Every structure is written in structure tokens, then in C-alpha cells.
Amino acid sequence: ETGVTQTPRHLVMGMTNKKSLKCEQHLGHNAMYWYKQSAKKPLELMFVYSLEERVENNSVPSRFSPECPNSSHLFLHLHTLQPEDSALYLCASSPHGDGVGYTFGSGTRLTVV
Amino acid sequence: KQEVTQIPAALSVPEGENLVLNCSFTDSAIYNLQWFRQDPGKGLTSLLLIQSSQREQTSGRLNASLDKSSGRSTLYIAASQPGDSATYLCAVRKSSGDKLTFGTGTRLAVRP
Numbered sequence: 001e002t003g004v005t006q007t008p009r010h011l012v013m014g015m016t017n018k019k020s021l022k023c024e025q026h027l028g029h030n031a032m033y034w035y036k037q038s039a040k041k042p043l044e045l046m047f048v049y050s051l052e053e054r055v056e057n058n059s060v061p062s063r064f065s066p067e068c069p070n071s072s073h074l075f076l077h078l079h080t081l082q083p084e085d086s087a088l089y090l091c092a093s094s095p096h097g098d099g100v101g102y103t104f105g106s107g108t109r110l111t112v113v
Numbered sequence: 114k115q116e117v118t119q120i121p122a123a124l125s126v127p128e129g130e131n132l133v134l135n136c137s138f139t140d141s142a143i144y145n146l147q148w149f150r151q152d153p154g155k156g157l158t159s160l161l162l163i164q165s166s167q168r169e170q171t172s173g174r175l176n177a178s179l180d181k182s183s184g185r186s187t188l189y190i191a192a193s194q195p196g197d198s199a200t201y202l203c204a205v206r207k208s209s210g211d212k213l214t215f216g217t218g219t220r221l222a223v224r225p
Contacts, residue, residue, distance in 0.1 A: 002156060042117065042215040043157075043202070056212065090156055098210040104156030 003027045004105035006091050012111045013081065021076040021108045023091030031097040032074040034066060035090040037107070043090070049074060050097030081112045115140045117216035119203055125222040126193055134188040134219045136203030141184045144209055148177050148188050149202040151218070157202060161188070193223045 004025045013019050023032065034046040048056035049068040063085075065077040074091060091105040116139045126132055136146070145164045149157040161170045161177040163186070169178040176189040190197060200220045204213040 002158075004156070006156075040217060042217050043204075043213075045212045048212070058212075088154070092156070100209075102157070102159060102213075104158070106156045107154065109154065 002103050002105065004091055004093055004103050006089075006105035006108050008108060009106065010109045010111075012113060013078070014113055015081060015083070017081075018077070018079040020078065021089055021091075021110075023074040023076075023105055025072055025091075025093040025103070025105075027093060027095075027103060029093035029095050029103070030071055031094045032068060032071075033092040033094075033102075034074065034076055035092065037088040037090055039087075047076075048097065055097060078110075081110075083112050086111045115143075115205060115207060115214045117203060117205055117214050119201075119216035119219050121219060122217065123220040123222075125224060127224050128193060128195060130193050130223075131189070131191050132193055132221075134190070134201050134203075134221070136186040136188070136216055138184045138186075138205050138214075140207070141181050142207065143181060143205045144207060144211065146177075146179055146186050146203065146205045147213065148175075148186075149204065151200045151202060153199075160201075190221075193221075195223045195225050197221060198223050 007022045031050045036044045046060045047066045052068045067075040088107045090107045092102045118137045147162045148160045163170050163179045174191040179186045200218040202218045204215045
């Protein structure tokens, strides 16, 4: 384990379901990130939180809703997803919001059916 | 808009061979460049970070070089081992605090 834990590891959901991805770190980092990794595409940054405040939202559709209740936990709430949203969702943290010193989790493999 | 390209997309070599992975970026005004390793179904592990003022960084059997003016970086792996099999990702940052822009990676297989 890297210090960043993501659950669940795998998730299959229908297009009408509502589910949440969870990320947890106890590294004392102040910034947390959600990335999307689709097949044959570069990693895409979705959201950045620094000191529990959202500092970046890269034009992500509203069917993805992040939540950062404290500096150790980050959630990604999912609803009414599309099959093209199937991907590996990676969480990362860093000591500060400058993105230096990333630690990544192992990801949640999401399949939308 | 910065674009990062990695060639080849996949590479298979016999154990013991020295190899080079390539990364190119379209905007040479970068703050730093980073190489990551990703094992199947796993997250990313940082391998080497090169600041824009540096020409290379070394860690064990890995050596990364940076030619900012030509928009290129290479990752050299000496005496490859089956345990080196993974996807190698290159990423650049435009300025301190800016997001990383990733390439699509090179999938490496080292045959015993």
C-alpha cells in the first residue's frame, strides 16, 4: 500500500445507479486529486482539493460530484453515468497544492453497463 | 495547449537489454518533467523528477535526460529485468502549482 487507499477496487454499475468512490490518506498531505484514466488516453485531472477547498474543476460533467469532508478523505459521487465513463479512477495526494510529491492510490476500476 | 507524446506505445525486449523510452512535448516552456511507472491495475509510482534547469537525473538503473529546447526527454533503463515490466508515463508541468500533463505511456514487457 502506498498510503493512499481507494475503495472499492472494482465497481460495476448501471446507468441509473448512484454510487460513491472513496479515497483515504493518512500521510498528512493537504491536497487531494481525482484523475480519470481511460484506455489509450492520457490521465485526465478531474478535481483538485487543497485544504478541503476545491481549487480546480476541469470541466467535468455534473454527473461526477466530488466531496472533501476533511484533509484525509475524498469522495467521488457518481450518478446517471454513461458507458464512456468506464475507466480507472485514480486518487492522489500531495503535501501541498502545488502537485509536487504525488502519492497515488491503486485506483477503482469502474464499469458502467 | 501542451501535448505529450510517448513512442513507442509498446515495447518487448529480452532480459538484460538496455533500452530507451521516448517522451516529447510541444511547449518547451516547462517547469519540470516527471517519469512514472504504473503496474497493471495499479496507481502511479514516481521514478524521476527533472527540473527545467537540469539535464538529467539518475536513480539506480534508471537515467532520465531532458532537452527542453527540443521538447524531448528519454528514460534509459540499463540491464532490464522482468520486474521492470510495466507502463512508463511521462508528465510535464508548465509552472509551479500547475497541473501535470501526461502522455499515454509506453507499455514495456521484459521477457525472461
